[in-house]
Amino acid sequence: MTTRVAVIGAGVVGLAAAWALERRGFACLVFERGAPGGGQSAGESRIFRHAHNDPRQFELAVRARRDWAEWETEFGVQLISSDGAMVIGSEAIARLEKYADEPSLRVRELDPRQVREALPILADFEGPALIDESAGAILTRLTIANLIDSVGLNLVPERVESVTARPEGGVEVVSSFGARVFDAVVVAAGTGTAELAATAGVTIPSSPQAHMRLTLPLESGLREPRLACIQDSSKAFGEASAYGSPVRGNRSYAVGLSLSTELDSEADGKDPLTELTEQTRAYVERAFPGLDGNGAVSFQRWVTELPWAADGLAIWQQGDAYFIAGHNLFKLAPALGKTLADSVVAGEVESGFAPEDRLGEAILKTR
């Protein structure tokens, strides 16, 4: 008999899990309440980076980079740009330089002239810089489109109301269509995961935060042949932590501050998102004189951060149901899809991914 698995959520992680499950011979049904890829995974461009505070997450990124190459071969398209990911500022540099000698990475120092070559739209920067040329910008829409294509007809437009692991095995899924029982369930519902986990009696301590970034065209419609991603902790342009990544075709560039905001934290009557937008615009003016502020398009989504780290992620299990939560998951998606599929096969969460492992935590406690 074929094992039937329900995957809840057609974002990049759910689609990656469904594809990995199907390749392991499972029959999958993917539930999506809205547009596939329209949640946290929406929008053009994400940064793929190896640099992480937690060495375990670095290893996961190395695995993921191999898996991205596998997807590129199977889909027959390039999904990660070849322009690399640059870091400036001591904190961002420290995250990368400890892995600089890893054989699977291509990391090198840049002098100010090379910084300009790697990212010509950046204002003059004289400080130290590194680039990881095995990292780069993810072509998000192309990724989602290929994954949707591979999952095909098994994607159903249904909102899931509850997920209940049955003591005798299997999981009951109640959706807008009705109740069905599956052999196993993977919940990768982004902001909806904690709510669905609660219906199964699992508490996920994720706090939804509003995150925004601006996508800006290059001035006078120029197209630069090379635009690296950047992580900036230099404070040279007035912000402690910011990032940027090129959009497909290099005609525009997405810029965000590594800040999120709780929307209910409306102090003194000001809308925190408007303030965040203004702060981002001011940063763009200082750091990216080559971008056209008038053409800025704002992109905002709720993201789900776990309490132990900005990059934290974990998989919770209840019987045959698996729930994944975390932030900055796009770059890891192909590896996470395999991890979720392997967890279903083994009947338990892959070692290192349980909540008590606190994957992503900056400083490993003695344990």
Ligand SMILES: Cc1cc2nc3c(=O)[nH]c(=O)nc-3n(C[C@H](O)[C@H](O)[C@H](O)COP(=O)(O)OP(=O)(O)OC[C@H]3O[C@@H](n4cnc5c(N)ncnc54)[C@H](O)[C@@H]3O)c2cc1C
């Ligand atoms: C502005 C921004 C910049 C980012 N930058 C980066 C970056 O540079 N690098 C990086 O790696 N990551 C980045 N991220 C994070 C990354 O995009 C997300 O972690 C990732 O896309 C999450 O994918 P997902 O599949 O888990 O969730 P989602 O894409 O949110 O997918 C979950 C899906 O589940 C569906 N769903 C929810 N509840 C239900 C329900 N009850 N029934 C049916 N369907 C349901 C939703 O509609 C949604 O489509 C960024 C995020 C944002 C917003």
